[in-house]
Amino acid sequence: MSARDVLPGLMLLGLLALAPLVASNAALNFLLSSLIVALAAQGWNLLGGYAGQLSFGHAAFFGTGAYATAILQLRYGVNAWAGLAIGVALGALVGWAIGFLSFRARLRGSYFALVTLAFAEVLRILANAFDLTGGAAGLLIRMAPGAANLQFPSRATFLWLVLAVVAAVLLLTAWIAGGRLGARLVAVRENEDAARALGVDALRTKLGAIALSGAITAAAGCLYAQNFLYLDANIAYGTWISVEVLIACVLGGSGTVLGPVIGALALHGAGEAAKIALAGIAGPVPGIDLVLFGALLILAVAFLPQGVMGGLRRAARGLAR
């Protein structure tokens, strides 16, 4: 890991940490949602970007983290910080279990993607049916502002916490990418059979990637639960989060350290900007951000196959020449 890999990212996050000085609460709220999606996307990036195992079902991890934090607090009186830690561990466990079942069965590519989607959907239906998860009524975490409860009276404090977690994962990703595990992940992504022939334990590598990916995305779920204090099956295990993390990574540049963060901020930022701009011209246009998501994805796939980060790198190379 070199300073060049992480410095731009840390500088960006540092700048965002100053946002509470100028931004309104509504803007901070928006920034918080974007960063939580960015964190979940960082998790996806490890598995989908570095290890090349495309998942359509990261909601399975997001929801597990979110429900774990909520259920532990509500039903067992566990402290929210401990809930966060257990939620992250459970995310890793669910990741490992899904990985064990599907990688052992040698599922790859679109088959693996469909199986992850199926796991997330099964969890959604179960969460909707059982009393433990509050059924269709969902779970409401009691509002009790206080640092001990992982709830903060001011949005700024929560924003700083999320920024710190995103920064930590950024450093972790850069460290992995620069180390042995990163090399193994890329080897498996590029050609699994060749990697195995060279002595890489592909199953172990992939299981490590999916467990870590699950843990990071579960952390995003925990923070989401603590921020909104309300969960139901469609929020926690709904396809929306699976889709958003995927688009954020593709748009920002999957398999890059900073890509998911840039992608998530760009995606949400563009959606919000379009809503505000169009509302100024033609009155509110419902659903315009969703139209824009689709258009951005098409543009990214057509013109920036390696995302914003890939495009920037290409531009830098062009300038250097």
Next chain:
Amino acid sequence: MTNPHVLRRALLGAGAGLLAMPAVLRAQPAAVKIGVLQPLTGALAQDGDLGRFGAEQAAAFINAQGGLSALGGAKVELVVADARSNPEAGAQEVEKLQGEGVVAIVGGFASPICLAASQAAARYDLPYVVDVGVADQITSRGLANTFRFAPGFGAVTTAAVDNLIRLNDGAGKPCKTVVLVHEDGLFGTGLARLMATELPKHGFEVLETIPHPTPARDMNNIALRLRSLRPDLLIPSSYYGEFVLLARTMRQQRIRPKGIYAVLNGAASNYRFVKEFPDAALGVMDCNHWQDPKNAEAIALKAAADTAGKFWGYNIPLNYSCVKLVADAVNRAGAADRAKVIQALAASDYSGHIMPYGPTRFVNGQNQGARPVNTQVQDGDIKVIFPAEVANAQPVFPIQG
């Protein structure tokens, strides 16, 4: 060249005008902003649109009556926000409404949106009046800012069972066997469980409980099951699309129980269903929110909705009443001050609404007078058949003698 006399006169006139300005300003006090949070896009957009229409009609009514009397005739200004049919967007819109400086928020429609949005509003001690959301959790959390004007799930289901028994007894107990068909979410499952325990205590036999997912695209299997079970009474608890499909499939297969008794149904109290599928809708009963059909203001509101080309639904009178309730609370508070408005709502005995509730009385945020009514589709219209003091028609029950 300028005539000095003209100039002097103009200056005098302008001076007089300036002197008079404060009086003009006093005559037009700042408008009081009320937030209207509705799902205007997404799966619940139809309901959200009706809710917004009701709120807008109420604001227009209040302003036409001279605005808020205690605030020198200040006008009511609505700030409409789109909850996009999901609780997260609802909570985010609360932040925007807070930024706009609204004195209170009305709406939410779906229980999850109401739960998340009222909690977000609680951070700012911003009064939140729930329009529809029936989940009992909404008012059982002890949030001081949250008020529900309409009845909750517990009150509606208790009334539904009581009214069904009275209806059946009144007609000489024609129905003995029941089949419950319900969607597998919050309302359906909860209701089916309650019915399955309560009805046998009153002499009914529950033949079967049939759940179905939402969305469901085919009801043939359920209809076939009903044909073989031949229940006297069908109790469906589903959303709009699924119930319409079931009713139409039953019609096609000529399955005619002695009664269809819905509770909080998405279709049975919806004029779209009645207008588009009059045969399937005929005779269907529902226990749901409904306006006082004899209230002159409610009749005028319905006429306005018809003119605007809206299918009438309970969202309109509920949001209409909730906005009027908030406006009344601002009047009682004597200022657009949130803490005072919360106090005024908590102590409110408002009776200028158009629901069959009597004077408002909140206990822990729940309006104690709120109650559902029973409706029945008769002659292409939705009539209130129960309770008697509100009813504008007699029940047709059993449907086949």
